Amino acid sequence: MTIPSSLNPVTTVRQSPAGLAVFDMDGTLLPGTTACQQIALAAGDPTTIDRLEQDYRKGLIDSTRFAELALESWVQAGADLYQRAYDACPKIDGVQRTLDWLRARSVATCLITMSPRQFAACFTGFDYVFASTYPTEILDPEDKPLVVRRLQQQLGLDDTRTIAFGDSDSDVPLFRTLSRTVAVNATPNLAAVAAHRYDGDDIWAALQVLHPVTESRS
Incomplete structure (x- = not known):
């Protein structure tokens, strides 16, 4: 797969991270809205x-x-x-704390969304942001696993070191390719294919479903 230029990451990180954490935006980091x-x-x-x-x-x-x-x-x-x-938009709690914890452990972070790139780029704490350029290059649900796979290859990671968070049917194609997934306030279709489920208002708490050690503030 060749990622179109407009879907390339906003920023890049070192080439040997310990893992990769992938986050959906609409409905996940933006609860109840897009x-x-x-x-x-x-x-x-x-x-x-x-x-x-x-x-x-x-x-x-x-x-x-x-x-x-x-x-x-x-x-x-x-x-x-x-x-x-x-x-002005509502955002789920704990985003910066979660990103800080992951970065401290050399885990690369990726935001991936079908929504406009200009909005997604406002989430400045992510190492990688993949989004759509309206109206010419649109990221579809089926593109999500392809983008993540290409990023894994670039970073030298496999599925065992990749985690993903999402909420809706548009995340189903990605969740079907990964084993370490958390459905956040999810639709029934996504919950059915997710490894874990979290219902609440804090992405930090959702991360603890996979990493209970994060209950420590260290």
């Missing part, structure tokens, strides 16, 4: 996104058409739209 919903809200047009998300779930439009129409609805909202949306 980046597109928050962008639309900041742009003053949430109705359009609600309709587009319903049409996408029903299979009436594909991800490319979704991106085209979504971008049209907020393109005039200003250059700072994505940052404004990020600053």
Whole structure:
């Protein structure tokens, strides 16, 4: 697989990490919402996104058409739209604490999302951010395991040293390829294929499902 240029990581880390932790964004780090919903809200047009998300779930439009129409609805909202949306949106607790703990143990961190790259990049604590460039290069659910596999190869890691967190059906293709997974406030379909399940409001607590030692603050 060749990762398109727009899906390349925002930052890179050393080439020999001890492990890799992969996080979904919409619904996982953004509980109960999506980046597109928050962008639309900041742009003053949430109705359009609600309709587009319903049409996408029903299979009436594909991800490319979704991106085209979504971008049209907020393109005039200003250059700072994505940052404004990020600053105002709800986020799960414990993100920075979790990233700090992983980094201290030489675990590379990766955020992977179908949502717009400009929003995802506002999560500045991740070593790698893979996201979509609207409307030309859209990351689909089936791309997630391919991106993770390519990153594993680049970093010299295998599945035994990779963990993943997600919440929805779009994470099913990735979860099916990994054995160390945590479904966070998940849909039934994802919970059915996940190794572990966490329901709550703290990603730090979700990490403890895999690493109980993190109960220590050291």
